[in-house]
Amino acid sequence: MTRMSGLPRAEPSRTWSLGSSPWQAIPPASAPRARLIIDNDFSGDPDDLYQLVHHLLSPSVTIPLVVASHLRPDDPFDPSDRQAENAASVVRDLFARMGLTSSAVIVQGSNGALEDRRTPQRSAAVAAIVAEAMRDDLSTPLFYVAGGGLTDLASAWLVEPRIAERLTVVWIGGSEHGGLAVPPPNAMPIEYNLLIDLIAGQVVFTDSTLPIWQVPRDVYRQCLVSDAELRLRVAAAGPLGRHLYDEVAAVFALVGTHLGGASETYALGDSPLVLLTALQSLFEPDSTSSRHVQRPTPAIQDDGSYRAVAGARPMRVYTWVDTRLMFEDFYLKLAEFERWQSTGPTAGVSA
CATH class of the missing domain: 3.90.245.10 (Ribonucleoside hydrolase-like)
Incomplete structure (x- = not known):
């Protein structure tokens, strides 16, 4: 199953709630539709x-x-x-x-x-x-x-x-x-x-x-996304990105042992x-x-x-x-x- 561990989870210093998007330097121009x-x-x-x-x-x-x-x-x-x-x-x-x-x-x-x-x-x-x-x-x-x-x-x-x-x-x-x-x-x-x-x-x-x-x-x-995309554009994006990457990497490892080697792509x-x-x-x-x-x-x-x-x-x-x-x-x-x-x-x- 999808794991809830892997690398130790660091509690983020910033919190937010649905209905806000404080990470956007330029806030949304209108309400959700x-x-x-x-x-x-x-x-x-x-x-x-x-x-x-x-x-x-x-x-x-x-x-x-x-x-x-x-x-x-x-x-x-x-x-x-x-x-x-x-x-x-x-x-x-x-x-x-x-x-x-x-x-x-x-x-x-x-x-x-x-x-x-x-x-x-x-x-x-x-x-x-x-x-x-x-x-x-x-x-x-x-x-x-x-x-x-x-x-x-x-x-x-x-x-x-x-x-x-x-x-x-x-x-x-x-x-x-x-x-x-x-x-x-x-x-x-x-x-x-x-x-x-x-x-x-x-x-x-x-x-x-x-x-x-x-x-x-x-x-x-x-x-399909490539493993290179996942490594360079997901895993590199902080603890959250690394967590997402590690979940797919675990599937790569599992499937690779049964199918004679892992693919370089994954279907999101x-x-x-x-x-x-x-x-x-x-x-x-x-x-x-x-x-x-x-x-x-x-x-x-x-x-x-x-x-x-x-x-x-x-x-x-x-x-x-x-x-x-x-x-x-x-x-x-x-x-x-x-x-x-x-x-x-x-x-x-x-x-």
Whole structure:
């Protein structure tokens, strides 16, 4: 699982809270224009830590909830039966490393998948998701950005179907669509994130009316960074950057022993969640630097494949993402944050 140790953790001298960005010498010119519920399996592949840090450092969005969700049973990253609990601990550890005091936004999801398509897995996360989606005091768009399984979102919809009218789902997961891409060599029969909770995927795609922006496997595999980038632009960015690098380095070492040597690249496949929400265009806001097609939302079958549904609601399927904008923005924000965090004992501004 994602580790919470490694190099000794130095408590940062500067603290801050969500809603502020004291590391920016030139403050943001306007208020955030979107809300995000972030849902990820934080005890798994460390690409989710990069996505979370990037979102936390993006002042164009507010983050009322960070949902800590589970992996599939016996996942090599975390084979325990308390994966969501571990994920919440990982997020709290990351907040502490960043000097971020807003730990009240962290909510734990279910430790297990749905058992059928009618019964929710109730949790603190599900109640919080419904409450946030049903708020009437805010007009900013709400995105549900998910980099793992969909248990908690599906459960929230089963509890309160009206949330489908109030948010847009951005999901990293699902296999390739016919006519758009082909699977990679020796691909898993059911894509990794869908396999976490296939039934939840069926609820979200087949049963619900939730609007979906999907980043399928062929697209999230485009999000490669080199080890040289990670060493020179992440590991060099202070204790936080070194922590992020060490998490990926541990995977390099683990995988290398099983695959006959490590690659020089790593897929930060959850990062499009930031690109498609926080890095939208100024005028006529949208994810204009990336490409998508619109298709009827298919049903997901028991083998993880898609079945066309006549007259189904439209969904976006992304076919290409702007990795230059996405990763350059991350590297610069990480460096800017590290300069601020390392400049002395004075506490940062809290909102």
